Amino acid sequence: xxxxxxxxxxxxxxxxxxxxxxxxxxxxxxxxxxxxxxxxxxxxxxxxxxxxxxxxxxxxxxxxxxxxxxxxxxxxxxxxxxxxxxxxxxxxxxxxxxxxxxxxxxxxxxxxxxxxxxxxxxxxxxxxxxxxxxxxxxxxxxxxxxxxxxxxxxxxxxxxxxxxxxxxxxxxxxxxxxxxxxxxxxxxxxxxxxxxxxxxxxxxxxxxxxxxxxxxxxxxxxxxxxxx
Amino acid sequence: xxxxxxxxxxxxxxxxxxxxxxxxxxxxxxxxxxxxxxxxxxxxxxxxxxxxxxxxxxxxxxxxxxxxxxxxxxxxxxxxxxxxxxxxxxxxxxxxxxxxxxxxxxxxxxxxxxxxxxxxxxxxxxxxxxxxxxxxxxxxxxxxxxxxxxxxxxxxxxxxxxxxxxxxxxxxxxxxxxxxxxxxxxxxxxxxxxxxxxxxxxxxxxxxxxxxxxxxxxxxxxxxxxxx
Numbered sequence: 001x002x003x004x005x006x007x008x009x010x011x012x013x014x015x016x017x018x019x020x021x022x023x024x025x026x027x028x029x030x031x032x033x034x035x036x037x038x039x040x041x042x043x044x045x046x047x048x049x050x051x052x053x054x055x056x057x058x059x060x061x062x063x064x065x066x067x068x069x070x071x072x073x074x075x076x077x078x079x080x081x082x083x084x085x086x087x088x089x090x091x092x093x094x095x096x097x098x099x100x101x102x103x104x105x106x107x108x109x110x111x112x113x114x115x116x117x118x119x120x121x122x123x124x125x126x127x128x129x130x131x132x133x134x135x136x137x138x139x140x141x142x143x144x145x146x147x148x149x150x151x152x153x154x155x156x157x158x159x160x161x162x163x164x165x166x167x168x169x170x171x172x173x174x175x176x177x178x179x180x181x182x183x184x185x186x187x188x189x190x191x192x193x194x195x196x197x198x199x200x201x202x203x204x205x206x207x208x209x210x211x212x213x214x215x216x217x218x219x220x221x222x223x224x225x226x227x228x
Numbered sequence: 229x230x231x232x233x234x235x236x237x238x239x240x241x242x243x244x245x246x247x248x249x250x251x252x253x254x255x256x257x258x259x260x261x262x263x264x265x266x267x268x269x270x271x272x273x274x275x276x277x278x279x280x281x282x283x284x285x286x287x288x289x290x291x292x293x294x295x296x297x298x299x300x301x302x303x304x305x306x307x308x309x310x311x312x313x314x315x316x317x318x319x320x321x322x323x324x325x326x327x328x329x330x331x332x333x334x335x336x337x338x339x340x341x342x343x344x345x346x347x348x349x350x351x352x353x354x355x356x357x358x359x360x361x362x363x364x365x366x367x368x369x370x371x372x373x374x375x376x377x378x379x380x381x382x383x384x385x386x387x388x389x390x391x392x393x394x395x396x397x398x399x400x401x402x403x404x405x406x407x408x409x410x411x412x413x414x415x416x417x418x419x420x421x422x423x424x425x426x427x428x429x430x431x432x433x434x435x436x437x438x439x440x441x442x443x444x445x446x447x448x449x450x451x452x453x454x455x456x
Binding site for chain 1: 248250251254255258259262267269270271274275318320322323419420421422423424426427439
């Protein structure tokens with residue numbers, strides 16, 4: 001007889017997956033870059049959201065032929081945080097996010113959050129979402145490298161006590177899908193970050209849902225026994 | 229002998245195609261909707277940018293189960309204009325936009341602009357882009373129906389004195405591509421509006437370029453004799 005596999009465990013990205021904050025981050029980066037007289041077409045910033053901030057900044061700067069010193073890089077990241085804080089009062093939970101997490105609790109399934117963002121900016125978001133203290137949370141501050149490196153999802157699975165290969169990683173960006181694959185987890189994509197389904201499929205998402213509400217509606221597609 | 233076809237003529241969309249204004253429009257709609265206590269996930273607004281404002285508003289309201297009176301619809305559109313005006317000082321020409329239009333002038337090729345936007349908000353954008361008075365401009369105010377209806381591109385081709393079927397329509401959104409097809413024009417997509425290449429290809433774009441600079445670099449792919 002084979003050994004039955006463990007129950008699925010969910011590791012969620014935060015920004016753009018559970019809360020509607022991607023576009024605020026896009027604007028905050030653009031405004032921070034403006035302070036350095038750097039104009040980057042906004043879609044290029046959007047396509048990098050979900051990466052760790054160091055990689056994001058390096059990518060958009062290289063693409064536009066700019067260079068910053070380490071100190072300026074640090075300042076740029078701080079200014080992003082400053083502008084994001086100004087915009088964050090408009091950030092709301094995505095449709096079905098709270099209901100999905102409540103349902104996983106009812107079903108007795110483990111879930112956690114793994115975000116490239118800094119711990120400082122994550123706290124208020126978790127409170128707003130109503131999940132503060134309810135689950136393991138891994139932030140960019142807890143690991144040496146954020147997405148698309150696999151560290152965050154490896155740490156998230158470890159915090160849930162499961163092997164990463166049985167974790168279901170739910171994210172909205174290409175970088176979530178790549179990091180999920182590198183962690184040997186199964187990636188599931190949501191359209192809530194403004195990436196197209198095709199971009200997530202190119203990143204080897206196994207399933208695509210519009211938003212957390214749509215995922216909740218189709219939990220059985222992921223092998224969750226919702227009739228129990 | 230066959231009758232040689234006329235030279236290609238270009239009809240450009242404005243927002244997201246020649247100027248980097250899509251994300252400002254997204255935010256302006258979100259803020260306007262907030263005034264009516266309507267929360268719409270931001271990606272759903274983004275995916276509708278490029279439509280005429282009446283269709284955009286109707287689509288996102290229906291999707292979220294809200295209804296507004298005709299008067300409230302009018303107010304909503306006005307508030308979008310108000311918030312967009314606040315954000316429009318951050319709008320810049322997209323990379324290569326000015327150079328592309330200058331090059332078409334050098335080559336003696338006809339070009340014009342067809343935008344779903346209102347005439348009032350289009351004027352300052354054309355001035356910033358440096359094209360005011362240089363080309364025919366058709367706005368949402370000039371036609372009964374904006375994109376994805378074909379009226380704007382039909383009117384744009386007529387203003388250039390060409391049959392719509394020989395016009396090359398350049399746009400950044402699904403709605404440009406659909407309107408181009410319905411006008412029997414050839415659609416060419418740019419990634420500058422934050423739509424994925426696949427979304428533009430699904431809209432039957434014949435070629436995809438990153439931005440106006442990339443299109444300028446590859447004008448010969450569209451049958452433009454750039455060596456003359």
